[in-house]
Amino acid sequence: MKNKLLILLVIFSCLSLSTHGYSASAAKNPFRTSILLPIGMNQQPIMKIAIAQNVDQINLKFNTIFTLVDIETGKLLANRLTFKDVSLKGSEKGIHINDKIFNARNVRLMSQDKLVQVRERVYRSNLIIIKDEKNKLTLINEIPIEDYLKGVLPMEVSPRWNMEALKAQAVAARTFALFQALNANPESPFFLKRDVSSQVYAGKTVENFRTSEAVNLTRGQILTYRGAVFPAYFHSACGGKTTSADSVWGVWKHPSLGGVQCGFCRGTKHYTWKKEMSFQDMKLKLAKEKIKIGAIQKVQILDRDRSGRVESVNVVHSTGVKKIKGSTFRRIMGYDIFRSTLVELKSASGSLLKIVGNGWGHGVGMCQWGTKVMADKVFRYEQILRFYYPSSQVTQAYSSPKGSRISGTISNWWTSLKGLIS
Numbered sequence: 290m291k292n293k294l295l296i297l298l299v300i301f302s303c304l305s306l307s308t309h310g311y312s313a314s315a316a317k318n319p320f321r322t323s324i325l326l327p328i329g330m331n332q333q334p335i336m337k338i339a340i341a342q343n344v345d346q347i348n349l350k351f352n353t354i355f356t357l358v359d360i361e362t363g364k365l366l367a368n369r370l371t372f373k374d375v376s377l378k379g380s381e382k383g384i385h386i387n388d389k390i391f392n393a394r395n396v397r398l399m400s401q402d403k404l405v406q407v408r409e410r411v412y413r414s415n416l417i418i419i420k421d422e423k424n425k426l427t428l429i430n431e432i433p434i435e436d437y438l439k440g441v442l443p444m445e446v447s448p449r450w451n452m453e454a455l456k457a458q459a460v461a462a463r464t465f466a467l468f469q470a471l472n473a474n475p476e477s478p479f480f481l482k483r484d485v486s487s488q489v490y491a492g493k494t495v496e497n498f499r500t501s502e503a504v505n506l507t508r509g510q511i512l513t514y515r516g517a518v519f520p521a522y523f524h525s526a527c528g529g530k531t532t533s534a535d536s537v538w539g540v541w542k543h544p545s546l547g548g549v550q551c552g553f554c555r556g557t558k559h560y561t562w563k564k565e566m567s568f569q570d571m572k573l574k575l576a577k578e579k580i581k582i583g584a585i586q587k588v589q590i591l592d593r594d595r596s597g598r599v600e601s602v603n604v605v606h607s608t609g610v611k612k613i614k615g616s617t618f619r620r621i622m623g624y625d626i627f628r629s630t631l632v633e634l635k636s637a638s639g640s641l642l643k644i645v646g647n648g649w650g651h652g653v654g655m656c657q658w659g660t661k662v663m664a665d666k667v668f669r670y671e672q673i674l675r676f677y678y679p680s681s682q683v684t685q686a687y688s689s690p691k692g693s694r695i696s697g698t699i700s701n702w703w704t705s706l707k708g709l710i711s
């Protein structure tokens with residue numbers, strides 16, 4: 290029972306942290322918010338998600354035999370490897386799999402049952418291993434987007450929610466992932482990370498029949514605005530109003546990411562909250578970011594955006610005043626303390642900051658708790674998505690749930706995009 294409770298707590302803390310930010314590391318243009326949907330897309334794209342980065346050694350488990358291919362030369366390095374437990378590491382000589390050394394820098398591992406366990410989690414499909422010049426390894430899960438989404442949804446929303454809310458989440462997450470793939474830098478070996486900096490992904494281990502059903506029922510469906518894909522951000526709860534992507538990250542303005550009056554999340558569990566933080570803790574956190582200031586006396590809100598979120602603050606201290614952008618201040622203080630920037634601040638007794646806030650997350654795009662309430666009020670997923678992403682359309686990008694194909698030119702557009710598929 291205790292263990293079950295612990296697992297539930299872990300799951301809920303993950304849900305509450307589903308506040309993905311903007312992952313600029315692998316992006317070709319970190320400011321872009323619109324990419325035309327290629328014509329004639331007829332197959333599901335392959336995602337590449339970094340599941341471990343810069344590790345010296347890592348353990349894998351297999352149930353079945355697996356093969357090893359050198360990605361650079363296309364050469365089959367080993368067929369029918371029978372190790373169940375694998376210790377993986379890199380050296381000057383190449384990639385080590387237990388006592389065998391393979392002279393390669395980038396390899397693809399494919400098991401017969403299409404499953405591989407990395408640390409505590411099982412992942413579907415293939416594993417790509419990249420060894421850098423320092424012999425550190427990066428592990429990438431190479432997986433069709435539909436299977437990928439089945440490992441995302443249970444981490445982002447509760448599988449117990451109404452099916453229409455789960456379907457809305459599936460379409461938003463598919464759109465977000467597709468945008469990141471299309472906007473990926475060709476030199477980057479992966480499009481997404483597995484944490485809140487992209488969207489949380491935990492592989493086959495967390496799959497649930499209800500969230501997987503929501504993925505299947507919306508297969509191939511994405512959001513577009515005038516035929517273009519946009520990064521369909523979402524967050525846990527907006528606290529009343531959502532805000533615009535450009536005001537939070539300085540990205541290009543987008544009509545579907547401008548913010549709406551939500552209200553549906555009113556009364557749900559993250560709608561209002563209170564936190565405290567000592568000035569001493571704040572000073573330490575700022576120092577870690579190389580922001581050196583004197584003894585903090587108070588924190589003042591300078592300005593707010595149209596949704597009421599704090600755009601910038603003044604930290605008044607013994608030797609001056611430091612102005613900090615609201616979203617930067619939230620990141621530095623920690624997303625668990627500053628759950629949002631929709632806050633009122635009160636400096637108490639010269640040593641403590643009292644924070645009263647609304648919502649959890651960056652506040653851009655879909656409000657997940659609002660989605661839950663809308664679905665409970667019998668809104669359909671297309672209506673929910675159009676509400677949170679105004680002027681957007683649900684578009685069938687590739688084969689529909691019934692297996693029908695979109696009409697038009699059937700060109701293999703996906704493989705023509707260099708670096709997106711191997």
Ligand SMILES: [Zn+2]
Nearest residue numbers: 527551554656
């Ligand atoms: Zn809301």
